[in-house]
């Protein structure tokens with residue numbers, strides 16, 4: 001009888017075959033293509049979350065093929081490869097930095113000689129050698145970036161073409177592979193220099209760039225850097241799972257008391273409050289943010305029919321909350337701060353909290369270990385580490401959220417934490433039990 005490890009390989013390969021069939025049957029039935037690296041291929045599968053079975057089959061396929069791939073390598077070879085994976089960033093960074101995707105023609109091929117000349121020209125005459133360029137590109141090809149259809153000639157793959165065409169994704173590449181490359185390498189030195197720090201000025205970014213500003217102040221000094229960051233965030237936040245709909249449908253807004261006021265804290269220009277207010281006409285919103293967000297022009301952008309129910313105001317959420325309301329809403333705020341500062345934010349609410357008032361958080365959360373699929377687990381664990389790199393903040397597991405409220409004040413009752421269907425963002429609700 002086959003051993004357990006051998007049996008696992010057989011099971012994986014059978015499941016991979018079954019999941020692939022679900023996907024290909026779905027695509028064939030609908031006359032659709034699969035994603036492909038072919039230059040004319042699809043950049044992503046035309047399968048939405050509404051196509052439940054093939055959607056789930058694809059997520060399973062990613063996890064199963066990863067497991068079988070890793071088993072095929074085995075722990076020893078796998079560890080060796082994992083440890084030198086950082087050169088993936090190196091070859092990708094070179095493509096971004098030297099604008100290599102722009103230098104390769106959209107159609108047809110280019111010789112390494114001509115490509116070297118073109119890349120030099122596009123980089124103010126920088127003397128990049130053909131050999132260096134070629135080895136960087138040939139390494140990138142092992143990641144499906146560019147192809148070499150005949151020896152000595154480079155052409156685009158769909159992936160390299162994306163770097164050329166898709167501005168948010170191109171900026172994502174630059175931001176991750178260039179701007180955060182040294183900060184990542186400086187996280188351990190930062191942990192040694194400032195042990196257990198919760199300060200946003202004691203990070204890998206501070207060490208790498210030899211400066212002592214918090215992240216946002218630092219990037220705002222450089223218009224190019226902050227534009228790249230903003231575009232990169234579009235590539236991240238525009239994906240499935242971050243929709244406005246999941247904010248509206250993911251929380252029982254209708255169950256708040258009739259005519260309740262919701263304070264949207266760090267609510268930016270109010271666009272989330274506008275959307276919730278449209279769907280829940282009994283609710284009133286006070287959107288608080290920093291004074292910099294409140295130019296007369298932005299205040300004027302409250303749609304006329306919502307002006308009686310949505311007000312844009314200023315308030316620093318680290319200072320005592322002046323507005324007594326039925327609910328305080330925080331979207332994408334807490335994951336940007338360490339516990340020390342999240343506790344300050346929660347405690348600053350207390351002067352205005354009345355019995356039954358809700359604190360509603362819509363934010364990232366780390367799934368309980370082993371409960372999420374591979375992609376979600378990996379994505380959230382990766383995000384968690386990047387929060388440390390840039391601001392010494394963190395993503396939180398359900399128990400971390402519970403403890404945060406318990407530490408803030410024992411009059412907070414933790415109600416629930418849940419991830420609405422099709423959403424990457426979670427809801428966390430607590431209630432004030434004091435008077």
Ligand SMILES: C[S@@+](CC[C@H](N)C(=O)[O-])C[C@H]1O[C@@H](n2cnc3c(N)ncnc32)[C@H](O)[C@@H]1O
Nearest residue numbers: 266267268288289290293315316317318331332
């Ligand atoms: C990541 S954005 C989230 C915006 C919005 N809640 C959303 O979901 O799109 C963080 C927001 O917090 C605001 N903010 C940062 N520090 C603040 C503070 N001390 N008091 C109030 N708002 C603050 C920022 O201006 C920004 O609008």
